Amino acid sequence: MKKIGYGQLFAVLLLIKIFGFVCSKSIYSIEQMAGVFISTVAQAIVVIPMLILCNSNRVNLKKDVPLGKVGLAFYVFFFVLWGAISFVKLWDVTGSISLPVKNKVFAAFLIAIVCLYASRLGLKVLARSAVIVLGLLALALAVMFIGAYSKIEILNLVKNENSESIWIYALNDFCESGELVALLVLLNFTQSNHKKGVFSYLTAKLVIIEFVSFIGIGVTGHLMQLIEFPFFEIGAYTQPFSTQRADSIYTILFAFLCVINITVQIILASVLIEEIFPKYRFNEITSIILMLIISVAINSTGMDLSLIWGGLIVLLSVIAPLIMYIRRKINAQVQNA
Amino acid sequence: MLKYKMHKVKAICLTLSLPLILSGCNHSAIEVRDRAFVQAIGIDGEKNPSVVVSIFGNDSDEYTVYSGEGKTIFEAIADAETKQDKNLFIGHIELIALGKRNLLDDLEILLSNSRISPSCTVVYSDVNAGEIIADKNSWNLLETIKIKSKNGYISEKSVANVLDDLLGSDKAAAIPIVEIDQINMAIVGENGLKGILTETEAQGLAWLSETIKNLTLPIELENETVNLRVESAKSRVTSTIDGNKVTTTFHITLSGDVLEKNYTLEQISEPAQQTIISLCQAAVQRTVHSLNVDVLNIEKSIKVADYNYYMEHKDNWNHMLKNINFKYEVDLLK
CATH class of the missing domain: 3.30.300.210 (Nutrient germinant receptor protein C, domain 3)
Structure with missing residues (x-):
């Protein structure tokens, strides 16, 4: 597979994080902002073993991942599950913000076709597209700021009685950071300057989330407790033009983020399937079909996967890379001896 | 050659699937000319709401009004829709007049799912909100409110402002009140009008x-x-x-x-x-x-x-x- 630059790595990671943020129902508050900051600092520490592993020598996915093919299967399961959860989020959001989607399954099917096609073009093409979508994200944030500037009330920036504790928000943010798991695979396909790409992503993600949260709290005040999807509602509250609503920018952005997010999962899952079953030729199609099936199952049963999801992220982005790092250190010492 | 054929197949599949997702080919899309854009709405009725909607015309002197009743606000709007031949669109509402009703509940419902803009102007009527929309040119009314607010006689309030106040500890808000010949400021609470300033x-x-x-x-x-x-x-x-x-x-x-x-x-x-x-x-x-x-x-x-x-x-x-x-x-x- 062709390698991507650190700027493209930055774009891909940021967009998949922002998709999760856009689809979040968690209310914005001072405690949430503090929690996100703590979580980002923790993530900056967690990525260090991955960066060391990839800097010194590429990660051999087949050999280095703990438990070999079984370990790789865990990663495949994670990316397929992530794609399925992304479809569930798509349905959740479209149902709430009154998008003209009459048939949910058909809409998901169309998105799946687009993502399948995009995944067949490869990671390099996706990464280039991600850089372009980054421009759209910047435009959406600029429109939001222009509309919010005169509406922000500093008196709204106060503790929220209905808010959880800072540590709960920190834990929630960390356990929703699936891009940490994606990072381990993506770093293998990044040419150089891994540190730059990763730490730029962490900084940009923190800045954007705090920026949008600040605007949301400042503009909505008491209304935050009534809001279901804060990102979209803030878009409605911060219209820059009196004659025209700018909601379409956020809708278009959401569609692009959804496609890029699911396409990344398909690509990562198919790369790992290839490591497990080198002769299997239908990796992408299998991944997307499994995603759709699991998403329908989650949606119809209303399963809450937050515990499993958080556990997988901790296992695959913290414990597994740590084991890989320790094993490599031990092997190096044994070889030197 | 095989690669070229595969590219062709992909291109054909993509081209055929595009019409499925282009909204212009969607048979359920509503043309702009088939929509009636609501400029103002008056809501009355303590138990079952009745609404009066004022539709944008070709200029500020032209407006048409329709009324409707129902068990909920949206059912009443749907009832008003049946009195004419276009689909009512409430996303561009500029003025909401509320009568003796639970303002908090009404504004929460109207704001849910971003159906109306949060910056839409709100006024109160202690008599009949629907009559205000029906009798007065809602365009002129809105402009009068803006000018009076700019000149400090009243304070123009949006849906977001009023709702934010109503969600405070005392559940009260300041809101312009439209009476027969004048516009003043009123304080309204959960149980209705508290006083006129x-x-x-x-x-x-x-x-x-x-x-x-x-x-x-x-x-x-x-x-x-x-x-x-x-x-x-x-x-x-x-x-x-x-x-x-x-x-x-x-x-x-x-x-x-x-x-x-x-x-x-x-x-x-x-x-x-x-x-x-x-x-x-x-x-x-x-x-x-x-x-x-x-x-x-x-x-x-x-x-x-x-x-x-x-x-x-x-x-x-x-x-x-x-x-x-x-x-x-x-x-x-x-």
């Missing part, structure tokens, strides 16, 4: 709510009255807590010029400050002391000053509000 009190409220854009303020001097042309005005509220004593200070900063050439800004500065302070005092006296409501962000300023103090005393909010000391600082900039 006088012109002086409404002007004080406008100064404290930062809705004034430009106005001419008459200043009484010893021998004559001069005019201060206010070009911009900003206000903010801060609170300090010393033991159990809460002091709330309203800071008003304004810039302007004297219309009479024989006077300078320095000469009229003190009388101007006194005039503005007396207007603000009238507003605070009526809202806080007489009606016992906070429509001036006092609660928020106390939260910012000392959150723990607020949480300890919030169950006794009405009592706390009555015992606050108020100060006023007015700065006139050149």
Whole structure:
């Protein structure tokens, strides 16, 4: 597979994080902002073993991942599950913000076709597209700021009685950071300057989330407790033009983020399937079909996967890379001896 | 050759699937000409709502109104839709007139799923909101509200402003009230109208709510009255807590010029400050002391000053509000 630059790595990671943020129902508050900051600092520490592993020598996915093919299967399961959860989020959001989607399954099917096609073009093409979508994200944030500037009330920036504790928000943010798991695979396909790409992503993600949260709290005040999807509602509250609503920018952005997010999962899952079953030729199609099936199952049963999801992220982005790092250190010492 | 054939197949599949996702080919899409854009809506009925909708016309003098009834607001709107031949679209509503109903519930429902813009203007009617929309040209009404607000006679309020106030501890909000021949300011609560402000009190409220854009303020001097042309005005509220004593200070900063050439800004500065302070005092006296409501962000300023103090005393909010000391600082900039 062709390698991507650190700027493209930055774009891909940021967009998949922002998709999760856009689809979040968690209310914005001072405690949430503090929690996100703590979580980002923790993530900056967690990525260090991955960066060391990839800097010194590429990660051999087949050999280095703990438990070999079984370990790789865990990663495949994670990316397929992530794609399925992304479809569930798509349905959740479209149902709430009154998008003209009459048939949910058909809409998901169309998105799946687009993502399948995009995944067949490869990671390099996706990464280039991600850089372009980054421009759209910047435009959406600029429109939001222009509309919010005169509406922000500093008196709204106060503790929220209905808010959880800072540590709960920190834990929630960390356990929703699936891009940490994606990072381990993506770093293998990044040419150089891994540190730059990763730490730029962490900084940009923190800045954007705090920026949008600040605007949301400042503009909505008491209304935050009534809001279901804060990102979209803030878009409605911060219209820059009196004659025209700018909601379409956020809708278009959401569609692009959804496609890029699911396409990344398909690509990562198919790369790992290839490591497990080198002769299997239908990796992408299998991944997307499994995603759709699991998403329908989650949606119809209303399963809450937050515990499993958080556990997988901790296992695959913290414990597994740590084991890989320790094993490599031990092997190096044994070889030197 | 095989690769070229695969590319062709992919291109054909993509081209064939594009019409499926292009909205123009969607048979359920509604053309703009088949939509009627609602400019204003009046909602009445304590139990079952009745609505009057005013549709945008070709110019500001042209408007048509339709009425409807139902068990819910949206059923009433659907009923109004059946009285004419187009699909009603409420996403561009500019004015909502609410009658004797639960304002909090109505605004929450209207705002849910971003059906209407949060910056839509809200007014209240203690008699019949539907009649206001039906009898008056809603375009002219909206423009009148904007001009009166800009000139400091009333404070224009949006759905977001009113809802934010109603979600406070005292569940009360200041809102323009449209009566037969005039527009004033009213204080409404959960159970309906609490009181109507006088012109002086409404002007004080406008100064404290930062809705004034430009106005001419008459200043009484010893021998004559001069005019201060206010070009911009900003206000903010801060609170300090010393033991159990809460002091709330309203800071008003304004810039302007004297219309009479024989006077300078320095000469009229003190009388101007006194005039503005007396207007603000009238507003605070009526809202806080007489009606016992906070429509001036006092609660928020106390939260910012000392959150723990607020949480300890919030169950006794009405009592706390009555015992606050108020100060006023007015700065006139050149």
